[in-house]
Amino acid sequence: MNNFSAEFIDKLSKMIDLKIPQEAFKGVQHNLQFLEDYSKIIQECDLNQPKTEEPNI
């Protein structure tokens, strides 16, 4: 499922003063979803706590 509607992408593009060509819309939508999925993974990453107590050497 893609979370980025045409309307939302249009608002984002206005924020960066970029008019997205019609033919780019689907590709941009696909890539934004990709970036969102990746961003969620790293936002959940708690770097203060290592995965194991001791370094795995």
Added chain:
Amino acid sequence: MSLIKEISTNIRSGHYSAHDIVTHYLNLIQKTNSSIKSVTRILEERALKAAHHIDSLIASGKDPGPLAGVPFGVKDLFDLEGEITTSGSQVFKNKKPASKDAAVIQRLCEAGAIPIATLNMDEFAYGFITDNSYYGITRNPHDTSRFAGGSSGGSAASVAAGILPFSLGSDTNGSIRIPAALCGVWGIRPTYNSMPMQGVYPLSESCDTVGPFCQNITDLKIVCDVMAGTFNSSVNALSSNLKVAQLGGWFERDVNPEILKVIQDIMVLFQSDKKIELQYVEQARIASYLMTASEGGALHLPILRKYPLKYDPDTRDRLIAGAMLPTSSYLQAKKIEQWFKIYINTLFKEYDLLIAPTTGDIAPKIDDPVVTVEGKSVSAYTNIGIYTQSLSLTGCPILSVPITRDGNLPFGLQIMAKPFQEHLLFEVGAMLEQKGIAKASILQQKTTI
């Protein structure tokens, strides 16, 4: 044996002229390029003029430099005086020509080397394959039904095809290491910020580096040293008691057992059985990806506003999305970068070298561009860099070691040292080459001078 020393010695001694050598390689390019599409432009006029200059210096008893008359090619994102730096894109086809050579090219030319060609790349270096919508796909010289890798595919393929003694590329997330591995040549991603980047069109300034491709480790060191401004042609003997660890976990998943076997053989040489599973590798890979997307997007935004339709659609859409990435995501990626650098630095207090595969297998087929991740076939275009991207964040120098197997396609290994320890990588590379474990796969060209 050093091809660079052989060529420069023959020219200095008068056995061949620089004109002979340059003409020879220009002819090789003309004969071979249509089958591999590694070269985008031939710099015949400049090359022959430079060759004449080298020959004149020698005739008048002057020293032309340690790379006297050695031809080389450059990825199409290095400035060359009087030439348009296209960065592999039609967006720049009417750009003003460069007013001077990129800094590393100046150094190589001052040492006597002669640039003779520009080389194919993914548009704006934003890829791992070298599938360029204008210049075409650069094919693997060892099997032209397969990719050469990217984004410095033209650079790696030209050296592997034997049509250039050395070439220059760039590595943001694997763009030297991957084509070096798939084409079976030596390459190095140097320590971040160790090479002057003036005159190199960027992609992601947090990760961009430049480095050479060569046929042997001695040449790699020679070219690297000249580029870095620290020329010393000798390779020291390898120190004893080096502490070496293999990267396991992520770096073993979906890797061809033959590649893992070679890593094991090298570990036996170093009398080590240490294996490390790096923490947060997936997050480091993602951080590298997001930083590239955001920095690349921001860099291209002014041009995207004016000429969005001149871009390759796939590159364009990725750059636009990257320009929209929220700052909070970018800053979290930078936090991971900082954490990962400190973490790797801690490991290098215990170890001298870390070893990993460069790719999971040999070069993918052009008509079936897939690699295996978690047991599934996924696009090679976006996934072939899974073993290189995270390591790019470290800023460490990484040698791409070519492994040649009779009757089979080559592959490559990554050997990483702590920052500014390139000399250690050259020593290890020389040892592996001398023992016959590491060897470049270079096509023998039928024509001779």
